[in-house]
Amino acid sequence: MSDPIDYGALDAGRDCNYWTFDPTLAAAAERAYPPEEFDWAAPRLEAFGEVVGTRVVENSERVEANPPTLHTYDRWGEVANRVEYHPALADTERITYCDYGLSHDVFHAPPGREEPMGLTHALTLQAVLSFADPGFVCPASMTVGAALVLDRFGDDDRLEEYLERLTTRDPETYIEGAMFLTEKQGGSDVGANETVARETDEEGVYRLTGEKWFCSNVDAEGTLALARREGAPEGTAGLSLFLVPHTTADGELNDQLYRRLKDKLGTLSVPTGEVEFRGAEGYLVGEPESGFRQMTAMLNYERLSNAAASVGVMGRCLLESKVRAANREAFGKPIDQHPLMRRDLVEMSVDYEAATAFTFAAASLLDRHHREDDEDAYRLMRLLVPIAKSRTAREAVDTASYACEVLGGNGYVSGFATERMLRDAQVLPIWEGTSNVLALDVLRVLEREAAHEVFVPAVRERLDGVDHDSLAAAGDTVASELADLQRAMATLATEDPEYAQLKAKDLVDYLYDVFAAAELLAVAQADIEAGDGRAALVARSFVRSRFGRRSARGRGIDDGDRLALDAFDAVVGHARVEPAALADPTPADD
Incomplete structure (x- = not known):
């Protein structure tokens, strides 16, 4: 047997390289990537693991202490819809989108390659990011997801411009994505949405009126929203998809009101708000009354992104637990030398191995379907994705909870990573469908597919x-x-x-x-x-x-x-x- 990793060399699960300290994640990613892509990606993932474990984790702690704040009105009482961010978040964005091309490299050939990378690459970057900031992974994921929809269904020059900006490495022009689906009266029942879209004299341009209840990344320029055109059928069959930007094509603030930001338990780095469309300008995406179907192209990716975030949370909490157990002495020896703690760490490690293996197996299938339109890969992916999202989300909460216990009283105290990870993890079973919604989706996939x-x-x-x-x-x-x-x-x-x-x-x-x-x-x-x-x-x-x-x-x-x-x-x-x-x-x- 070779020597094990010396986790006692760290003081905490930060100021280290998250990629090299996590052979489980690295091995699962290598299995999921095509070999030639992993050869290109491996040194970049190692470099990314270093910057996330040092600079991004520090940025994240600053943002956590100074979360985004909303200024709905200016001093004159005019609608401003301005979200104020700590500068550290902008640094994390530049690292993610510009330096490492999270949303660029899966749509355009990155430096040193002639072809784009697969979606597995973006999911791997997101898993590493979640070691530091699971909240920021939400806008990062939606940026890729919105680009997937526009790439597949966007069919005019206006939408092409948004696609280019969602997928650029240019620090001056990049934008982020979002999706506004949930309405107060509907919740998971998307077909109950009441937002109305009215045609204007300009082809493909509509005015949206209605309310959206949970809008994460509230001020994104690349926001996708579902609405019902006048006269369209009830239910999901009558929904159309629109791109509703923060500012319109002519640079004016769009006709919407950001009423307030949610006072959330965790994921403080992403502003989640309530939005009232007051005739907001929206650009039709694809065919009318096909919005729900078009959004599913984004939903599969988003659910796997949720699983990747869960993997990152589990990985960080496991790392914190290993470091603490190697350094904390009780009853005359480090606590990782006591049989019960050894059992706990082994069980946490095995659960993490399973979650990571399952998630990246599903990611590989998503890539096969995305690139080759492989029908069997699609059917298996459609089954595994909701399962991955459901189980890994719950595993992340359980792992974060037990990591707090490993750290003892400190693990429950603000300023320690485990306390923050537990708060952030708790949203993972809710985002992109609760466990009940996902279980019903599994029944549908087994029946229909x-x-x-x-x-x-x-x-x-x-x-x-x-x-x-x-x-x-x-x-x-x-x-x-x-x-x-x-x-x-x-x-x-x-x-x-x-x-x-x-x-x-x-x-x-x-x-x-x-x-x-x-x-x-x-x-x-x-x-x-x-x-x-x-x-x-x-x-x-x-x-x-x-x-x-x-x-x-x-x-x-x-x-x-x-x-x-x-x-x-x-x-x-x-x-x-x-x-x-x-x-x-x-x-x-x-």
């Missing part, structure tokens, strides 16, 4: 390549669980809709666990072939925790599992493990 037809072969393909003796028992367990999962899906398909909805969240968790286990086993097999057995320990631990321990006699207390004691340096510290040293595991279902 017959996604089980691509899910089951994808799991089997991963399991079929697993042939190392140390993985055999875990592989057999997952194969058995896949069979049980198929029976469960078949049962729900024949039950009445109310019963299917009742069990939908159980199904989401089961789908996540089975796919994540298969993915981790496939990674473990590949790593063993490359000479490292660490991932096998992770995969076996995940399988046991999800499918073995819960049903074991005596709840696993007498099962002899000593992984947290015997393999702590490998799982938590990323020490290399010789495959020959892998002991025969106890069957996961014993």
Whole structure:
């Protein structure tokens, strides 16, 4: 076994390189990128990890202490709609959009390449950013998402100009994106939206009237909003999509009122407000009455962005926990030498490995669909994306909560990263659809897309390549669980809709666990072939925790599992493990 990472060399989870201190994230990204793209991206991701772990994290702390404030009116009582930002946020924006091209490089060839990068690259940058500022990842994500919509559906010169500015590296001309969907009376029921769009004498230009209730990045110039044209049908089928800028094409303040900013629990770096359209100028995007369908092109990306943010939050909280546990002494030795803390850190690490592997597997599928219009990739992606968003968001909250406990009283105190991460993480189960909304989406995808037809072969393909003796028992367990999962899906398909909805969240968790286990086993097999057995320990631990321990006699207390004691340096510290040293595991279902 090689030496583990020395987390005790850090005082806290900052002033370090988030990329090099997180081999889990780096390895998952490498699997998701096409090889030639990762060769180009790797040194840039390493440089980005350094600047985020130093300069951006410092900027983030300044913005957290001085969050955006809204000046709705000027001194004369005229509408100003001016959001005042701390200068540190502008520095983070320039680093993200201009120096590292988060929104540029997936639409235009970046320096040193002849072709644009895949969406996985933007998602990886966002995951690293979330180590420092999960709130800022919201506008960064919406900037890419808005550009995706305009790139696909924008069909006039006016929209082309906004697309260029959303995807530029030019510090003088870049703008950010946003999407205003939620209305007070509708919430998740987007079809209940009441905002009305009235045609003007200018083709493609409308005047919007109505209220939007949760508008993050409230003053963005690249804002997309849904509204119903006069005479259009009710429900989502009658919604059209419009670009509604902060300032109009002639440079005037648009006819809208930013009434107030929400007094939020967390994500303070992104201003979220209430907006009243008072005849605001909007530019029709694509075909009328196709707005909801067009927004789904953005929604899939946004949900994966949410998962990437969750991964970043988990990674930062795990790093803070490892550093504190290595430095804090209690009862005569560092607390990471005590068995219970070792168990906790191992379990947090395994959960993080699974969340990261699942998220980047879904990102790879999104890229395949985006580039190749691969129908099977689309069907599997449509199933995995809401699952990834739902489970990783909850895992982020749980990880942040326990990280507070690892740090003790300090972890609950303002100024410590864990307290801030817990507040920021709590929005992740809400953004881009609550767990209930996502579970219903999974049922729809299984019914309308017959996604089980691509899910089951994808799991089997991963399991079929697993042939190392140390993985055999875990592989057999997952194969058995896949069979049980198929029976469960078949049962729900024949039950009445109310019963299917009742069990939908159980199904989401089961789908996540089975796919994540298969993915981790496939990674473990590949790593063993490359000479490292660490991932096998992770995969076996995940399988046991999800499918073995819960049903074991005596709840696993007498099962002899000593992984947290015997393999702590490998799982938590990323020490290399010789495959020959892998002991025969106890069957996961014993």
